[in-house]
Amino acid sequence: MTKTLPAVLATLLAFSGVAAPAVAQQTQPLDRIAAIVDEGVILQSELQRAVANIKSQYAGREAQLPPDAVLERQVLERLVLVKLQVARADGSGIRVSDEELNHAISSIAQQNGTNVDGLRQRLAQDGIGFPDFRNSVREEIITQRLRQSFAQSRISVSEGEVDAALAQQNAGGAQFHLAHILIALPEGASAEQIATGQSKVDGVKGLLDKGELDFSAAAVRYSDSPNALEGGDLGWRSADEIPSAFANQIKTMKAGDVLGPIRGPSGFQLLKLVEVRDGDAGGDGQKVTEYHARHILVRVTDQVDDAAAKAKIETLRARINGGADFQTVAKESSDDTNSRGQGGDLGWFPADAFGPEFGKQVEGLADNGVGTPFRTDAGWHIVQRVGSRQTDVSDNNKRAQIREQIGRRKLDDEYNRFLQELRGEAYVSFRSGDRAEGNADSTSTPAEPAKP
Secondary structure, rough: OOHHHHHHHHHHHHOOOOOOOOOHHHOOOOOEHHHHOOOEEEHHHHHHHHHHHHHHHOOOHHOOOHHHHHHHHHHHHHHHHHHHHHHHHHOOOOOOOOOHHHHHHHHHHOOOOOHHHHHHHHHHHHHOOOHHHHHHHHHHHHHHHHHHHHHHOOOOOOOHHHHHHHHHHHHHEEEEEEEEEEOOOOOOOOOHHHHHHHHHHHHHHHHHHOOOOHHHHHHHHHOOOOHHHHOEEEEEEHHHHOOHHHHHHOOOOOOOEEEEEEEOEEEEEEEEEEEEEEEOOOOOOEEEEEEEEEEEEEEOOOOOOOHHHHHHHHHHHHHOOOOOOHHHHHHHOOOOOOOOOHHEEEEEEEOOOOOHHHHHHHHHOOOOOEOOOOOOOOOOEEEEEEEEEEEEOOHHHHHHHHHHHHHHHHHHHHHHHHHHHHHHOOOOEEEEOOOOOOOOOOOOOOOOOOOO
16 A cells, blocks of 8 residues: 555654754754763754654544653654664664665655655655655664564574464464553563562553553553554454464453553563454465566665666676677676576566566566566666466465564564663663753653552
């Protein structure tokens, strides 16, 4: 589904630590510091912009938001996490080139039915500077890549886990729409910290039981989870995507029921079952067209700009048109280190395996045909289609989907713990005017709920 411009802006700007350019800081001396985060800062203007974005998302539902002071602290904590993730990504060598950034912004503009100039004008109408928007898009891409890198290095799913989940699905498993509230505890929490967390989660549960707050509003006000300001919504999950501490009990619940508090690895949790729907046990075979293809890639980098990459790929295409062997040219010139040694051979794959642009090219070719140069996020490509076939992939698809579901659940759990560790290790000082409110060990906790 295509995102509207407000949705894109909410995603990219609401919680991105958009650093004001140095010139802006010099010409706006009254823009005070909201927080110091290790070697960086969050400006009051950044915080105000992010808070305004949150309030615009809750237009007509303002009663669900906490008092302004609590909301500002919640948003400031999210901005701190963005800063810390960007810094960790930078230390890990994760970069976004200007060409990649320009391509991403162009894609956002296209998704919203305009071009970059039109996007710039619409941003200006909303009071958002284009340099700030570029910074926020860059940080969004960087944090996504950090999460992907984290998943690749720390998350694994065994065949045994897939087998067990598949057996459960074949028995006719349901899917559950969930939301949660997390009262976080630090690693190695003391008895006093545990008691404080228990008291707080009991207080929140009491407010829910009395009907003084609905679950979404309570999550916004009190949850320490990264999705707190989305009302704690976890979306739809199958049983194998739900932590084992909850899975069996959720199956006995009705829509609207709240489970907990339960003590988990990250702290105390309350879990709400929003809706239930039948899962798809599916037994019919599924035929898909698979393609065998080769490709040559010329990457766009800080050293090779878009125009130079395009010129090189066109030269390689001309060589192949002139009779050069595709595989030989790929071995000599492709920047795809995974396939270069095999003459650019990608094996058999469904059309959407490498993205819509790649699939469109392969589908439009005859066997042994070579396409025209085209652009993706990675750079410029040319593709040679070797062959096509019809394959029954129903079992493979099920296993791949289940593996992804289990991996996503593990990643959610592990990455949230990683963010807590990142926050706990950082020097963070919140400011009120020119006076510091915190120190290196301070953490932000929303006001305690009234006791039931």
